[in-house]
Amino acid sequence: MEKKIKTLGSLTAGPMQVFLDQVDLADGQNKLRIKIDYPEAAALLAFLDRDHVLLVRQFRYAVGHETLEIPAGKVDPGEDPAASALRELREETGYRAKKLEPLFTYYPAVGYSSEKLTLFAAAGLVRCSEIEDQAEIAAVEKWRISDVLDWIHSGRIIDAKTALGIMACTSGKAAGWLSEVFPE
Numbered sequence: 001m002e003k004k005i006k007t008l009g010s011l012t013a014g015p016m017q018v019f020l021d022q023v024d025l026a027d028g029q030n031k032l033r034i035k036i037d038y039p040e041a042a043a044l045l046a047f048l049d050r051d052h053v054l055l056v057r058q059f060r061y062a063v064g065h066e067t068l069e070i071p072a073g074k075v076d077p078g079e080d081p082a083a084s085a086l087r088e089l090r091e092e093t094g095y096r097a098k099k100l101e102p103l104f105t106y107y108p109a110v111g112y113s114s115e116k117l118t119l120f121a122a123a124g125l126v127r128c129s130e131i132e133d134q135a136e137i138a139a140v141e142k143w144r145i146s147d148v149l150d151w152i153h154s155g156r157i158i159d160a161k162t163a164l165g166i167m168a169c170t171s172g173k174a175a176g177w178l179s180e181v182f183p184e
Contacts, residue, residue: 001026002033015039015074038115042085043072045165045174046095047123048142050182054125055148055162056092057139066138068151069159070166072117081105081118089122091132093140098124101177103168108160119165121174123181145170 002023009020017037025031046054055068073088075081082100090096105118131137148166151157157166168174 002031005030008032034112036109036113036115038113040075040081041072041115041117042075042081042088042120043070043117043161043165044085044089044097044100044120044122045070045169046089046093046097046125047121047169047178047182048125050178051145052142053145053148053166054093054095055141055143056137057141058137063158067159068141068143068148068157068162070162072161082120085118085120085122090129092137094127094129094131095125096128097122098126099181101174103165103174106164117161119161119168121165121169121177123178 002025005022005024007019007021011018015038019035019037021033021035023031023033048054054071056071057066057068059066071085071088071092073084073092075084079087082102086097086100099122101121101123103119103121105116107113108115108117131140145166148157148162149170152163152166157163169178
C-alpha cells in the first residue's frame with residue numbers, strides 16, 4: 001500500500017484537481033505520484049436500430065484532432081448517472097431515448113485518475129431538438145456497428161469508452177437487451 005507523505009503541488013481547473021504527491025511504498029521507497037480528481041461521468045450508446053448507432057464528432061485538444069465518440073459528459077452534482085446520460089444525449093445529439101439500460105461502471109484511468117464512468121445503452125430514439133453543445137460537437141453521425149467495430153480494430157476509433165461500449169453491446173448482457181428491444 002502507498003501512503004501519501006505530502007502534496008508537492010496542485011492545480012485546479014474547473015471541476016478537475018491535479019495533485020503531485022510524494023508517497024511511501026510498502027518497501028520503504030519514496031515515489032512521486034500524479035493524481036487527478038475528476039467528476040463522475042456517464043456515456044451511452046444511442047441505438048437508432050439494431051445495427052446503427054449515433055456517434056459525435058468533436059475536436060479533442062489533448063490528442064490534437066477530431067474523434068468519433070459516443071455521447072458522454074460529466075455528471076452534475078446531485079445528478080443520477082442515468083439522468084446525466086440522457087441529458088448528454090439531448091445536448092450532444094438533439095435526441096431523447098425512450099429506453100435506457102445500464103451496462104457497467106468502470107474507472108477509465110485507475111493509474112492516475114479518480115474518474116468513474118457509467119456506461120448505458122439507449123434505444124427508442126426520437127429527435128427532439130437541435131444540438132445544444134454546438135461549441136463542442138462538430139457533427140452527429142449515424143454509423144453501422146460493424147463499421148465502428150472495424151474502426152476500433154484499425155485504430156480509427158481511439159476513444160476507450162466508445163470501444164468498450166461497442167464491444168460490450170456486441171456480446172453478453174447488452175446483446176441480449178438489444179435482441180429484446182429490436183427483435184428480428
